[in-house]
Amino acid sequence: GPVICIVGARPNFMKMAPILRAFAAHSPAIPELLVHTGQHYDKDMNDRLFEDLRLPQPDINLGVGSGSHAVQTAEVMRRFEPVVDEKKPSCVLVVGDVNSTLACTLVAVKKGVPVVHVEAGLRSYDRRMPEEINRVLTDQIADRLYTTERSAAANLAREGIAADRISFVGNVMIDSLLSNRALARAPAATVSAFAADPALLAGSAGYGVVTLHRPSNVDHADVLASLLGVLREIADSLPLVFAMHPRTRGNIERFGLSALLDTPRIIVLPPQGYLEMLGLLAGARIVLTDSGGLQEETTALGIPCLTLRENTERPITVDQGTNTMVGTDIDAIRRHAQATLAGQGKSGRIPELWDGHAAERIAADLAG
Ligand code: UD1
Structure with a gap:
């Protein structure tokens, strides 16, 4: 089956765009299906980003919209489950740390479908942040974890996650930045x-x-x-x-x-x-x-x-x-x-592997 790729909220879109392009460019192409949970839905939060990033229209939109954390998470889960049943994905790929990330991870894992998490292992160590809860829980149950910086692997190790599940690939968000800069x-x-x-x-x-x-x-x-x-x-x-x-x-x-x-x-x-x-x-x-x-x-x-x-x-x-x-x-x-x-003002240097090729490394690793 295809890799089901999940987007839900604005910060997911610039991470997913280069991944979909790398899947298409891989030889042979990696089959995928784009599912939008509908967490963000209006023109400013959603439509303009899709156009700018040249993201394809989602194959499926779950249309969940806004709500409390419990309602939003539960609605994504309820609506995503039949999609997994019907499409029989080889795996589900999630990015980042929004409510849609955790909701789809929970659904897939409980159905025995492997989950791939891109941007794994980041920790603020502040559990009052909803995103921190989403990060910790997603990483704990996902199968394959791709990281953007080396500190992430140490965070994951502290939570008992085996090193062979983790791979440092760089930053897909910077792939988007570099390819769109001009x-x-x-x-x-x-x-x-x-x-x-x-x-x-x-x-x-x-x-x-x-x-x-x-x-x-x-x-x-x-x-x-x-x-x-x-x-x-x-x-x-x-x-x-x-x-x-x-x-x-x-x-x-x-x-x-x-x-x-x-x-x-x-x-x-x-x-x-x-x-x-x-x-x-x-x-x-x-x-x-x-x-x-x-x-x-x-x-x-x-x-x-x-x-x-x-x-x-x-x-x-x-x-x-x-x-x-x-x-x-x-x-x-x-x-x-x-x-x-x-x-x-502070000057700095470009972190390791923030080089515009993170998505290609993910595609190669998943296909390999
Ligand atoms: C979500 C993410 C956050 C991310 C942010 C980026 C979670 C827990 N949070 O927060 O990590 O940094 O997106 O934007 O997933 N609204 C609109 N139009 C929309 C979507 C939302 O007007 O298209 C309004 C609604 O009033 C809604 C509020 O924004 O109640 C918050 O939306 P929500 O998706 O719950 O969380 P964000 O604050 O956007």
Whole structure:
């Protein structure tokens, strides 16, 4: 049977695209079936990414949509089970750490279908993060584990996972970045419809990019208000482009915090397409984020990144890359932003095997 490949949420799409291409390019081609759980579904979170990444339309869409963690996970499981029964896959391939990743893994494993996990072994060691639960449980029961950095194997060993299940292949997300870099869209065009002063980004100061969506940062009014406050301060020295996740936009409205963003020096955008985001990142002087993927992409691009979290599951971006953990400590954020703007931003090097060929290594290993 085919390899059933699972995508559910935005950060899955840029990881799956190079894998599907490597399966098609392998000789002989590796048969696959693309299943979308429907966790992310709207134009901004889904459709534009599919177009930009030249992902084929999913063979099957489970259409689960939003819900509590329990409901979302349970709905994916309920709807994915008959697909496994009918398609009789040789294995199920999951990427990353979203609810769809764990839900499909549970279904497959209990039916005796082997699971392949791409981006295995990353650990924040913070079990309040829903993604950490998804990572730990997926890795514990998956059969084949592909890792992006060497620290992952040590994390897995600590959890009793046998070394022969693990293979260090590099980073498929960076495969996507490198193969799309030349196609990135110009920042000025991206912001033009949303900026009071579209010439702002062309100024000699340059600009910074912001994303925020972790529940720990955006679900509490006081935390969110203080983060928006320091962003506003930074914006006095450097115009900021804030690509806003729907969760964050909803909470800013609900908590009555919109006034904090009421300045022409912070340009608020809806979630961006992949090529728009790549263009914005590549031209930025600094990125402030709580995203996992952006920590890696900024390291690959050599752009200083301040991560607004207490911990990271991607330590190589700090040890070797351009990433600095600043948490939600306003003074630390302010200090590191000022240092970066004063030319003391962190420089780094490209981590081992972040070379654009991770998906090919996965295809070769699975076929071999
Ligand atoms: C999910 C992932 C997170 C990832 C993030 C990237 C889990 C546990 N979390 O979080 O790891 O970093 O995606 O975006 O799987 N919504 C829309 N349109 C959509 C999808 C969601 O408006 O297409 C809104 C809904 O109000 C929804 C909220 O966003 O309730 C959160 O969506 P959800 O999929 O539950 O989690 P994310 O916060 O997006």
